[in-house]
Amino acid sequence: MKLVYSHDNHFIVGNIKNLIEAQGIKTFIKNEFTQGAMGETSAIDSWPEIWVFDDNDHQQALAIATQAQQDTQAADWVCDCCNESNDASFDFCWQCQHAKPS
Numbered sequence: 001m002k003l004v005y006s007h008d009n010h011f012i013v014g015n016i017k018n019l020i021e022a023q024g025i026k027t028f029i030k031n032e033f034t035q036g037a038m039g040e041t042s043a044i045d046s047w048p049e050i051w052v053f054d055d056n057d058h059q060q061a062l063a064i065a066t067q068a069q070q071d072t073q074a075a076d077w078v079c080d081c082c083n084e085s086n087d088a089s090f091d092f093c094w095q096c097q098h099a100k101p102s
């Protein structure tokens with residue numbers, strides 16, 4: 001098992017997990033439910049992490065995560081409602097569920 005990706009925003013982690021699994025790669029998330037424990041542990045320790053079960057899938061999963069990151073950086077959008085920055089792939093604001101402006 002190998003670590004592929006980690007981010008403090010678990011919506012982004014979930015999105016990248018979906019992209020990797022869409023390629024038929026089995027993954028699991030560590031620290032998925034530790035967000036509420038922040039303050040007790042250091043923030044970086046509680047970031048959700050995507051892991052692959054099979055080390056042979058690691059390179060491909062990494063490439064997918066990297067590509068997704070580049071796509072994200074290319075076209076983030078800012079919510080009209082709460083001014084939160086959102087991943088380009090999100091149709092709704094992760095913060096307030098306001099719809100992406102067209």
Ligand SMILES: [Zn+2]
Nearest residue numbers: 079082093096
């Ligand atoms: Zn919003």
